[in-house]
Amino acid sequence: MLDTQYHTKEKLAAIKTEAVELLNPQQQIEYDFLESEEFLLGLYWGIPRYGHPEGKILYHIAEVLENIHTVPNLSKENLQKLRIAAFVHDTFKYKEDKGRPRNWQKHHAVYAKNFLAQYTSDPILLDLVELHDEAYYIWRRIHLQKQPELGMLQKQRLLERLGEHLQLFYLFFKCDTQTGDKIQSPVAWFEREMKGIEIVEF
DSSP: OOOOTTOOHHHHHHHHHHHHHHHOOOSHHHHHHTTOHHHHHHHTOOOSBTTBTTOSHHHHHHHHHHHHTTSTTOOHHHHHHHHHHHHHTTTTGGGOOOOSSOOGGGSHHHHHHHHHTTTOOOHHHHHHHHTTTHHHHHHHHHHTSOOHHHHHHHHHHHHHHHGGGHHHHHHHHHHHHSSTTOOSHHHHHHHHHOTTOOOOOO
């Protein structure tokens, strides 16, 4: 959890200024996010760690956005959706409860979805944000935890929920994973195993 007592109005204003400079908001909803104190606090959480040598969430989002803008032949609508997902997907890691047993209702993706639901009712976006780490968890269950049957069931549930929006999910998963020093095996597995996606190089 994040200790918020040292985040004065001046500090929050400085975070917002840096966020505008790095993230270059392009939609009103992106500007609206930056008016939220809990959102700004989340942007400035994080220290350099495995997978995220950049440290703060703000810098990770900037990397994801850079990837999004290199995706070829992306429609304006999908560009906007991917940008929104990038802004919020990891921003509530500071609220996440990682105690044992794990309470998955206190996962950062759930907090992010609930935050986003205050701004949009788009079910595609809400699912994209809530499920953004699911492919990684499935890969981990199959390949690291050696539970292939459970992993395949989890994979089937993901496919059923995403339906025709699997391609958009894939694009975001790849944009999110090709950052920092994250392991790339989950993306390679996804591209190999998920039928019906168009593999995109960027």
